Amino acid sequence: xxxxxxxxxxxxxxxxxxxxxxxxxxxxxxxxxxxxxxxxxxxxxxxxxxxxxxxxxxxxxxxxxxxxxxxxxxxxxxxxxxxxxxxxxxxxxxxxxxxxxxxxxxxxxxxxxxxxxxxxxxxxxxxxxxxxxxxxxxxxxxxxxxxxxxxxxxxxxxxxxxxxxxxxxxxxxxxxxxxxxxxxxxxxxxxxxxxxxxxxxxxxxxxxxxxxxxxxxxxxxxxxxxxxxxxxxxxxxxxxxxxxxxxxxxxxxxxxxxxxxxxxxxxxxxxxxxxxxxxxxxxxxxxxxxxxxxxxxxxxxxxxxxxxxxxxxxxxxxxxxxxxxxxxxxxxxxxxxxxxxxxxxxxxxxxxxxxxxxxxxxxxxxxxxxxxxxxxxxxxxxxxxxxxxxxxxxxxxxxxxxxxxxxxxxxxxxxxxxxxxxxxxxx
Amino acid sequence: xxxxxxxxxxxxxxxxxxxxxxxxxxxxxxxxxxxxxxxxxxxxxxxxxxxxxxxxxxxxxxxxxxxxxxxxxxxxxxxxxxxxxxxxxxxxxxxxxxxxxxxxxxxxxxxxxxxxxxxxxxxxxxxxxxxxxxxxxxxxxxxxxxxxxxxxxxxxxxxxxxx
Numbered sequence: 001x002x003x004x005x006x007x008x009x010x011x012x013x014x015x016x017x018x019x020x021x022x023x024x025x026x027x028x029x030x031x032x033x034x035x036x037x038x039x040x041x042x043x044x045x046x047x048x049x050x051x052x053x054x055x056x057x058x059x060x061x062x063x064x065x066x067x068x069x070x071x072x073x074x075x076x077x078x079x080x081x082x083x084x085x086x087x088x089x090x091x092x093x094x095x096x097x098x099x100x101x102x103x104x105x106x107x108x109x110x111x112x113x114x115x116x117x118x119x120x121x122x123x124x125x126x127x128x129x130x131x132x133x134x135x136x137x138x139x140x141x142x143x144x145x146x147x148x149x150x151x152x153x154x155x156x157x158x159x160x161x162x163x164x165x166x167x168x169x170x171x172x173x174x175x176x177x178x179x180x181x182x183x184x185x186x187x188x189x190x191x192x193x194x195x196x197x198x199x200x201x202x203x204x205x206x207x208x209x210x211x212x213x214x215x216x217x218x219x220x221x222x223x224x225x226x227x228x229x230x231x232x233x234x235x236x237x238x239x240x241x242x243x244x245x246x247x248x249x250x251x252x253x254x255x256x257x258x259x260x261x262x263x264x265x266x267x268x269x270x271x272x273x274x275x276x277x278x279x280x281x282x283x284x285x286x287x288x289x290x291x292x293x294x295x296x297x298x299x300x301x302x303x304x305x306x307x308x309x310x311x312x313x314x315x316x317x318x319x320x321x322x323x324x325x326x327x328x329x330x331x332x333x334x335x336x337x338x339x340x341x342x343x344x345x346x347x348x349x350x351x352x353x354x355x356x357x358x359x360x361x362x363x364x365x366x367x368x369x370x371x372x373x374x375x376x377x378x379x380x381x382x383x384x385x386x387x388x389x390x391x392x393x394x395x396x397x398x399x400x401x402x403x404x405x406x407x408x409x410x411x412x413x414x415x416x417x418x419x420x421x422x423x424x425x426x427x
Numbered sequence: 428x429x430x431x432x433x434x435x436x437x438x439x440x441x442x443x444x445x446x447x448x449x450x451x452x453x454x455x456x457x458x459x460x461x462x463x464x465x466x467x468x469x470x471x472x473x474x475x476x477x478x479x480x481x482x483x484x485x486x487x488x489x490x491x492x493x494x495x496x497x498x499x500x501x502x503x504x505x506x507x508x509x510x511x512x513x514x515x516x517x518x519x520x521x522x523x524x525x526x527x528x529x530x531x532x533x534x535x536x537x538x539x540x541x542x543x544x545x546x547x548x549x550x551x552x553x554x555x556x557x558x559x560x561x562x563x564x565x566x567x568x569x570x571x572x573x574x575x576x577x578x579x580x581x582x583x584x585x586x587x588x589x590x
Contacts, residue, residue, distance in 0.1 A: 077445075089511040089550040122443075127458070127495050128551050130564040163443040168454045169494030171549065185450035185485070187492040203448060246513040246554040253555050287512055318554070320513055334515045338549050344492075 002232055003269075004256045006240045007216035011100040017135050019142040022103040028148060030222035031107050034114060035154050039222075044115040048218070050226030052238030057083055057174070057211030058286065058316040059391075060304050069198035070116040071206050079202045080118035080160075081183070081209040082109055084125040084132070085167055085174040088286035089338055090318030093242040093254050094212035098125070098132035101216060102139035106162065108215030110148060111222060113160040116208055120161045124179050127167040137164050171342035175390045176209045178344065189346045190390035211316075213242055233259030237303035241314075245270035247321035248277065259303040266302055266319065277323035281406065285315020287335045288395025290402035294322075311402070327420040328407045332399050333361040339396030350393035353384040357400050364411065367418035374404055374411055428474045433463045437478065449479045453489055457496055466497040494548070502537040502544035503589055504582045507561040510547040513554035522558045522570050523547055529579060542583070563588040 010016040010025055022028070034044060049064030070078060082105065086094040097105060109121055125133050140162060143149045151159045165183055167173050173182045177191035180202045201207020217239060221229045230238040237259040243266055246252045250271030257266060263282070273279060279294030284302075290312040292300070300310045307314045322331060336358040343354045357380060360373050381397040388394070404411055413421040429437075440455035456475050457467060464471050467490050476483040490496045497505075506526060510519045523545075527533060530543050537544040553559045556568030565588055567578055582588065 086552045087550055090513050090554050092552050092554040095552050128561060166455060183451060185453035185489060187488050244555055247516045331512060335512050338511055341549050
């Protein structure tokens with residue numbers, strides 16, 4: 001199987017974050033090919049389209065199509081942004097790409113900038129990621145020194161400046177327009193769309209934004225071709241994907257595997273469950289995606305289409321494993337707290353609703369649940385979904401509603417017995 | 428109010444953005460200011476506003492929106508324990524309780540000697556190495572009672588890993 005072969009190819013090498021190590025494994029070869037061979041911007045975009053690469057930040061939007069939305073022939077600056085505001089519970093892959101493969105990200109961005117005619121870019125890294133920030137900043141310096149960034153890159157008339165922007169703590173900045181607001185020094189609150197970033201983005205200029213893993217997939221696609229990347233996965237689900245497998249497994253970690261890998265094989269790679277445990281539930285794409293019952297998950301393959309058929313979403317590939325020692329109500333209460341904390345406060349259904357969901361979950365978990373509470377949670381959820389500017393609120397509703405559907409008896413036990421069905425030790 | 432070193436850092440940040448976009452340097456200016464001053468007082472925020480030539484209200488807005496800014500004094504070492512779901516599934520409640528007992532404070536409080544602030548925070552993006560916490564610039568992962576005690580001893584011994 002093709003494992004850890006695209007964006008985490010060099011993770012095991014000493015000093016893999018250094019330009020010399022990256023270049024020693026063919027790094028910046030794709031950039032040379034694009035600029036010196038040369039490849040026309042349209043050719044690059046059609047190669048990305050052919051690869052079926054989809055946005056790795058969670059939404060799964062086709063990358064080549066997104067790149068083709070950037071207007072041509074406009075005067076003034078066009079921007080390219082990288083979303084490295086990784087913060088969805090269960091997601092820890094972009095941090096490793098930045099720590100181990102910063103140049104792959106940078107090379108992907110330079111190629112993207114050339115394809116879309118962007119002349120400046122920012123890598124928006126969450127502020128808590130101090131170690132990755134320092135590594136990416138050092139990598140940018142190396143890339144400037146080699147002439148891969150700045151004026152007249154590799155002697156051509158293409159110029160591109162790239163900087164790190166440090167976030168300051170807010171999950172919502174992972175929403176692309178909130179990220180742009182934050183970059184402008186404002187509160188990170190999502191904008192109404194349309195207009196979309198390709199026409200009105202950072203500073204009102206045409207802007208494209210992609211996730212770290214998306215950009216880091218680009219050099220491989222350019223070097224080896226879109227067909228190669230597509231063939232690693234399945235049609236409409238091209239390439240490999242990093243799955244962050246966390247929770248109750250023996251070897252939690254980032255596993256980059258071909259799309260379409262059976263879930264049970266991924267679970268085995270992650271060391272399987274702890275001895276004597278049964279798989280209870282899986283959140284396959286980060287906490288904003290619906291929970292799937294363990295038995296159903298064992299039949300799923302790890303790609304957009306299969307997980308969607310199972311009623312959830314691949315999201316950012318953040319696979320959270322829960323075994324039979326977990327109290328589902330307690331776990332979901334914890335997840336609901338996250339969304340209450342992270343709501344930006346802009347839309348009433350979210351600002352009020354996330355608090356409602358958490359408070360009802362909290363009283364259920366603490367033996368104060370009422371008969372009507374399950375219906376109340378479902379009603380509140382249905383009044384939030386689809387009524388907000390961004391997807392945060394829908395993401396906060398999904399774990400609550402899906403877990404009630406799957407584990408209703410466990411919720412009812414809390415109401416009837418005023419305690420958990422499963423004790424998890426420390427309260 | 429700020430040292431030459433901090434002012435130079437802010438100037439470097441300012442240079443990353445177009446001439447008419449001073450506000451883009453705000454988050455960095457607040458971070459650099461907080462690193463030097465310990466927390467963001469009203470006076471400090473007004474100073475930053477003047478420095479960037481933007482209205483003070485814009486500084487307050489950002490300072491109150493983002494979780495990494497402290498508007499009140501905190502301990503020398505702020506222990507930020509992740510309590511989101513992957514850490515929770517791996518015993519983050521026990522981590523918080525252990526620290527709470529060792530330090531004699533509840534989450535959100537600072538020890539009487541001003542050395543430690545204990546805080547539970549949401550996901551820090553290190554889910555595969557749960558449970559974990561952040562102090563200053565560093566992540567401490569795969570925490571155990573023993574590693575927590577070792578960390579406290581190290582910090583008590585005068586670490587630079589502040590806030």
